[in-house]
Amino acid sequence: MSKEYNLIIGSHVSLKAKDFFLGSVKEAISYNANTFMVYTGAPQNTKRQPVEQFKIDEAFELLKANNIDPKNLVVHAPYIINPCSAKNETRKLAADFLIKEIERTAAMGIKYIVLHPGSALGQDLETATKQVAYALNNAFKLVDNDVVVCLETMSGKGSEIGINTAQLKMIIDQIENKDRIGVCLDTCHLHEGGIDLTPASFDQYLEDFDQQIGLEYIKVLHINDSKNPISSHKDRHENLGYGYIGFDALIHILYHPKLNHLPKILETPWFDIDDKNSVPIYKYEIEMIKNKQWFDIKKQLTNNK
Secondary structure (H helix, E strand, C coil), rough: CCCCCCCEEEEEECCCCCCCCHHHHHHHHHHHCCCECCCCCCCCCCCCCHHCCCCCHHHHHHHHHHCHHHHHEEECCCCCCCCCCCHHHHHHHHHHHHHHHHHHHCCCCEEEECCCCCEEECCCCCHHHHHHHHHHHHHHHCCCCEEEEEEEEECCCCCEEEEEEEEHHHHHCCCCCCEEECCCCCHHHHHHCCCCHHHHHHHHHHHHHHCCCCCEEEEECCCCCECCCCCCCCEECCEEEEEEECCCHHHHCCCCCHCCEEEEEEECCCCCCCCCEEEEHHHHHHHHHHCCCCCHHHHHHHHHH
């Protein structure tokens, strides 16, 4: 199957001065990736540099030279915006900034932007999902492009919404322009939200998803192991093969025939070589994925320090 499977695999990469988007492409290439995901600025705030500084044309030249299709790239909205907050001013901030992020995503030539649906903070689920849908419908009317907002599956930490297919469906059913909405499956979040990701159970999950929403709405996957047992609702990512999901289960998802041609993004932790130095191990995880063979990279890096 691997010879016929179009594996589109990459990771979160940085976007920072002075190369910005060009630097993101260079980092992804250094990991032997053929896709990647970026935040357009720090995920903890809404401060952003002008996209005119991003060296977008140079980035696209480098993408083309390395046979990386821009249609598989992903932006992630900052996780501090909450479109279903109980506070009016917080919802307005989220709605306004989402519009700007969609515009920035389009300016970068990227089609997909992943969004956390938000936290209800004491509101009932029906109210919260209506607020998310309202923000999205408003954004799609004001920003007329082909950027698709992908609602991320959440772990259920605190009062997060979007923790199961039924909740995602409540939002998607209210979206007026269905061409502009999608879903991002996060394996750690699914697991910690209570979904069994062993092969047979994951196959059934996809069947149920197809019946309730439709597989065509799945646009992106976040591939992460989990530091915690199933249904823990804590959202703690782990490196592949070191957590409770396991490498074999993740390989089944990565090479699932119903998920072919979809960008799959690693958001796994950096590895602490010692008390002062941390390094990304995306390159090694991508190598393991391509070979479908796990090895103890943490032990290897520790021994080589």
